Amino acid sequence: MGLLGRLVAPIVGGDRRVIVLGSARMVGAIGNSFLIVVLPLYIASGIVNLEGLLGGQIGVGAATVPVTEPLLIGFVLSLFGFLNSLSQPWTGRLSDRAGARRPFILAGIALLGTASGLYVFATDYWTLVVLRAAQGLGAALTIPAVVALVNEYAAGAEERGENFGVFNTFRLFGYGFGPILAGVVVEGGPYDLSGLGIETVLGRPAVIDGFDAAFLAACAGAYLSFALVYWLVHDTEESAASSDTDVSIRVFGDDRLLDPVFALGLATVAMGICVALFATLQNQINLRLDQAPIWFGIQFAAVTIANVVFQVPVGRAADRFGRRPFLLAGFVLLVPSTLLQGVVTTPVTMLAVRLLQGIAVAFAFPPSLAIAGDIASEGESGSTLSVLTMGFGLGVAIGPLTSGFLVEYGFIVPFAVGAALAVGALLAVVTQVEETLGVSA
Structure with missing residues (x-):
């Protein structure tokens, strides 16, 4: 058996429900990690209106720093991580109280995907901030519920480590290769769809630039993930045993x-x-x-x-x-x-x-x-x-x-x-x- 076969065999032999969850997270991670590459380029392209923001200052006294384009980019990227991570204990507790994981996963994926699609209409900085914040909350709804379900799918403690290993492999694959795909999509634009008989897309001419193509690809990836979870993932009896x-x-x-x-x-x-x-x-x-x-x-x-x-x-x-x-x-x-x-x-x-x-x-x-x-x-x-x-x-x-x-x-x-x-x-x-x-x- 070759090297690739040795790497894939343990995954294929794992719990199929965990593989489905991992695949869904991989597709979602690819779409979301697109934005790590695309958003800085999108802001720097001049499409996003930064008027009234650049040249100002934030902070007090010696801690005052000038508002620059890199600072604005850093803020909109970090906002996702902070809202996502700090909200997870609350959303995890809510899924425990509700005795269900699947609705939280679906709601979070829908929020991530919808926000990704709405970036095509975002031409000012604060709209980007709102959409990125919504994605952070969407991820917070999804992640604790998904991880809890992976844990509950383990038949016993002797399978728990393998389940998490399989799940994280898929997730990391999506996160790692999403930015590469994003770069290819952005560089490959614009895309003329008129040859396919499509005259307009979202009210715009059927020529999509690389940025819009990346946003729409991220949206499509999220909704593909939504479909996988909707059809193939279900709560367990342990999920339903909500804690009092x-x-x-x-x-x-x-x-x-x-x-x-x-x-x-x-x-x-x-x-x-x-x-x-x-x-x-x-x-x-x-x-x-x-x-x-x-x-x-x-x-x-x-x-x-x-x-x-x-x-x-x-x-x-x-x-x-x-x-x-x-x-x-x-x-x-x-x-x-x-x-x-x-x-x-x-x-x-x-x-x-x-x-x-x-x-x-x-x-x-x-x-x-x-x-x-x-x-x-x-x-x-x-x-x-x-x-x-x-x-x-x-x-x-x-x-x-x-x-x-x-x-x-x-x-x-x-x-x-x-x-x-x-x-x-x-x-x-x-x-x-x-x-x-x-x-x-």
């Missing part, structure tokens, strides 16, 4: 300082920050390594590629040998793989370090979700697992802002701070999180 107990986030543990799920949530915030530090520093990295921009794209994707390759094998191994060894190994690897990004001086070594960081995430994240799933009581998967999904999303939103601020003090500084956070995450896991699955033969 308090499902608020527990901070303190019974016999230790922190609740283990909360400790994992904090560690996941640190992991998200470490992964996302790289995103803001394209110009500095290309100059430091004397590399072409294509190298940065490959290095950026390396974390996702490593995750796609290792998520399922790690999840399956965690079901057999226990969660904690892989969890600890992941955070141990996260420390040097983050710090070394501020030290290496060649494109190839940066690629190797980024691949190592991707392996670290693959070792840490599926076992973290599996531990939270093991701990979650019946009917509480949404609120319990949302602590981790919120943590990673919050970290990914904070990371670019952190590196953009700290790089002014030296190129290595953001990565040194990230490595320090990774050490703190490792200590939290070592001291606050115990094994939830006995070692089996």
